[in-house]
Amino acid sequence: MKVTAMRLLNITKVGLMAIARNKMRSLLTMLGIIIGVACVITMVAVGTGASSSIQATINSLGSNFIMVFPGAAMSGGMRSFTGESKLTPEDALAIKAECPAVAYVSPGARTNAQIVAGEQNWGTQVWGVDVDWPFIRAWNVADGDFFTDVDVRSSAKVAVLGSTVAENLFPNGDAGGSTIRIKHVPFKVVGVLERKGGNMMGQDQDDQIIAPYTTVMKQLMGSPRINMVYVSARSADQVGQAQIEIEALLRQRHRLGPGQESDFNMRSQEEIASTSAQTSRTLSILLGSAAAISLLVGGIGIMNIMLVSVTERTREIGVRLAIGAKGRHVLLQFLLEAIALSVVGGGIGVALGLLIPHLVTRFAGMPTQVSTGSVLLAFGFAAAIGVFFGFYPARKASRLDPIDALRYE
Amino acid sequence: MSAPQNAAPVIEIRDLTKVYRMGDVEVHALKGVSLTVEQGDFVAIMGPSGSGKSTLMNIIGCLDRPTAGTYRLDGIDVSRLDRDDRAEIRNAKIGFVFQSFNLLARTRATENVELPLLYGNLGLTAPERAKRSRDALARVGLAGREDHYPSQLSGGQQQRVAIARALVTDPAILLADEPTGNLDSRTSEEVIGIFQELNDAGKTVVLITHEPDIAAHARRVVYVRDGLIWRDERIVQMRAKHPDAAAGEPVAFPFPIAAPEEVVR
Numbered sequence: 302m303k304v305t306a307m308r309l310l311n312i313t314k315v316g317l318m319a320i321a322r323n324k325m326r327s328l329l330t331m332l333g334i335i336i337g338v339a340c341v342i343t344m345v346a347v348g349t350g351a352s353s354s355i356q357a358t359i360n361s362l363g364s365n366f367i368m369v370f371p372g373a374a375m376s377g378g379m380r381s382f383t384g385e386s387k388l389t390p391e392d393a394l395a396i397k398a399e400c401p402a403v404a405y406v407s408p409g410a411r412t413n414a415q416i417v418a419g420e421q422n423w424g425t426q427v428w429g430v431d432v433d434w435p436f437i438r439a440w441n442v443a444d445g446d447f448f449t450d451v452d453v454r455s456s457a458k459v460a461v462l463g464s465t466v467a468e469n470l471f472p473n474g475d476a477g478g479s480t481i482r483i484k485h486v487p488f489k490v491v492g493v494l495e496r497k498g499g500n501m502m503g504q505d506q507d508d509q510i511i512a513p514y515t516t517v518m519k520q521l522m523g524s525p526r527i528n529m530v531y532v533s534a535r536s537a538d539q540v541g542q543a544q545i546e547i548e549a550l551l552r553q554r555h556r557l558g559p560g561q562e563s564d565f566n567m568r569s570q571e572e573i574a575s576t577s578a579q580t581s582r583t584l585s586i587l588l589g590s591a592a593a594i595s596l597l598v599g600g601i602g603i604m605n606i607m608l609v610s611v612t613e614r615t616r617e618i619g620v621r622l623a624i625g626a627k628g629r630h631v632l633l634q635f636l637l638e639a640i641a642l643s644v645v646g647g648g649i650g651v652a653l654g655l656l657i658p659h660l661v662t663r664f665a666g667m668p669t670q671v672s673t674g675s676v677l678l679a680f681g682f683a684a685a686i687g688v689f690f691g692f693y694p695a696r697k698a699s700r701l702d703p704i705d706a707l708r709y710e
Numbered sequence: 711m712s713a714p715q716n717a718a719p720v721i722e723i724r725d726l727t728k729v730y731r732m733g734d735v736e737v738h739a740l741k742g743v744s745l746t747v748e749q750g751d752f753v754a755i756m757g758p759s760g761s762g763k764s765t766l767m768n769i770i771g772c773l774d775r776p777t778a779g780t781y782r783l784d785g786i787d788v789s790r791l792d793r794d795d796r797a798e799i800r801n802a803k804i805g806f807v808f809q810s811f812n813l814l815a816r817t818r819a820t821e822n823v824e825l826p827l828l829y830g831n832l833g834l835t836a837p838e839r840a841k842r843s844r845d846a847l848a849r850v851g852l853a854g855r856e857d858h859y860p861s862q863l864s865g866g867q868q869q870r871v872a873i874a875r876a877l878v879t880d881p882a883i884l885l886a887d888e889p890t891g892n893l894d895s896r897t898s899e900e901v902i903g904i905f906q907e908l909n910d911a912g913k914t915v916v917l918i919t920h921e922p923d924i925a926a927h928a929r930r931v932v933y934v935r936d937g938l939i940w941r942d943e944r945i946v947q948m949r950a951k952h953p954d955a956a957a958g959e960p961v962a963f964p965f966p967i968a969a970p971e972e973v974v975r
Contacts, residue, residue, distance in 0.1 A: 322816040620812040624826040625801020627794045
């Protein structure tokens with residue numbers, strides 16, 4: 302037993318010596334595996350990073366979140382809305398009053414405006430919403446308070462600033478209690494929202510101002526229509542039920558007959574999440590399989606070089622056989638050489654695969670997340686490729702006749 | 711497994727035949743060869759190409775099996791062994807020296823010499839192998855060159871590394887196939903001198919050559935022709951006599967090998 306283990310060690314040594322003797326060629330042979338492994342890990346890391354950041358963003362929308370938009374249902378992912386919005390604040394109030402599965406509702410009325418505060422100037426979006434809005438979006442006020450029901454009913458000129466807006470208008474951080482002018486209308490700042498970061502599209506969610514919808518519509522917009530309705534279902538289980546209730550209610554309110562298309566559409570947080578999860582999964586699979594193909598090509602490269610090596614070293618094999626190597630020793634040697642090439646290549650690939658996502662995050666600003674699974678998978682696959690593509694050349698070498706091999710020129 | 715040395719001849723070949731089949735044609739390479747080589751002898755096997763000389767060497771070297779007849783090497787019948795068993799016999803009993811040295815390139819002399827030990831059953835540790843390798847290199851006069859690569863060595867030195875590699879397992883026979891074929895005459899003398907020294911120290915040497923002046927360094931010359939042993943002569947050597955070499959009829963060398971056909975006719 303001891304002798305067998307030692308001989309295995311010896312043959313490993315023989316194989317490693319052969320690799321060391323051909324450093325340049327070994328490196329070139331490994332290149333395919335190196336690139337393949339590094340690609341698989343990087344691609345999976347980019348894919349995972351993208352999907353987890355999308356997931357985080359979607360979760361930041363708020364739980365059980367449903368958005369009601371004006372216009373017909375989407376076709377092929379595009380909202381084909383061109384006409385005027387049919388949604389009104391009254392629709393939102395009706396949803397709140399009449400849909401049992403709904404917990405919170407807020408109209409959303411948007412306008413773009415130039416904001417002035419003292420000598421500072423900032424162009425941003427102003428959203429008119431109701432007091433339920435912070436609960437729907439799961440978004441707290443970091444400094445000060447949200448406006449109240451009384452503010453909404455009295456169309457009070459109060460505003461809550463997104464943190465980006467607050468930073469730009471009030472570099473000294475003294476936003477609370479001050480007055481800003483939105484389209485020349487003075488608003489009192491009652492609070493600043495906590496920071497939320499970018500959304501799925503990469504837009505800064507903190508670059509907006511929130512005010513009572515009544516005030517925004519009266520003072521800033523001049524239209525009785527709203528851009529959307531924010532809804533939050535009572536629980537995750539009731540999201541579907543809430544959508545059915547809203548659909549029925551709005552169709553009734555908009556006097557739509559049985560055959561008519563709805564003039565609004567809805568998207569739940571869940572739908573957004575699953576759509577984008579599917580997109581990023583497709584992307585991951587696509588990138589991963591491109592990388593896997595390069596691994597396979599790397600494997601074929603190893604087989605190619607091993608075959609060349611067997612032919613080139615026929616004399617050497619003859620000598621080894623003559624001095625007492627058995628067929629299986631030669632088989633093992635060449636197999637080990639192939640495995641060593643792919644394992645060393647795989648190791649270098651793993652090192653690069655850990656480094657590259659880091660660089661991608663650092664210099665391209667893309668979120669990446671290296672998964673242990675992809676590292677193990679890529680490395681294991683590389684080693685398996687060594688065995689698979691190394692076997693044929695190794696068997697060819699082991700079956701050589703020593704007399705012919707010694708005579709080979 | 712191993713019979714006591716001197717009790718039996720190192721090589722004992724009886725009625726050996728080898729038939730190759732090439733398509734429909736049978737080629738009788740050996741037609742019934744009998745040859746006994748005692749421990750400590752130095753035998754040169756000569757013969758023109760196609761004589762069966764190479765076939766005989768391949769069988770003596772356990773690289774090939776005879777069609778019929780028996781071959782006992784160091785007391786073991788090796789004529790019917792399979793591929794793996796022959797590999798083991800080659801490793802333990804035979805030290806090969808080739809015409810073209812056949813050293814591994816980009817591999818140090820000492821690592822080349824160690825190679826047979828890596829395949830053997832001796833169970834040596836790495837330091838033991840290294841020591842054996844150094845000892846073998848010292849025996850062929852290459853002490854101090856252990857870490858040289860073949861490309862840094864002259865032809866004669868490379869062949870001496872090869873001889874050290876053949877010696878390192880302490881085999882029953884050294885089997886050298888045209889060991890001076892790639893060397894100039896001065897280096898040839900040097901290399902053949904090493905074989906003589908090893909033989910003087912008791913090593914059995916079988917040398918295959920077609921050069922009469924190389925064969926002249928042996929104690930005995932066997933001439934193979936048409937698949938048979940045509941002549942088998944002892945040579946009187948001017949150097950120190952080996953006790954076992956007394957057997958046989960000493961003759962003056964060279965006998966007329968330059969044109970053997972003429973002699974027969």
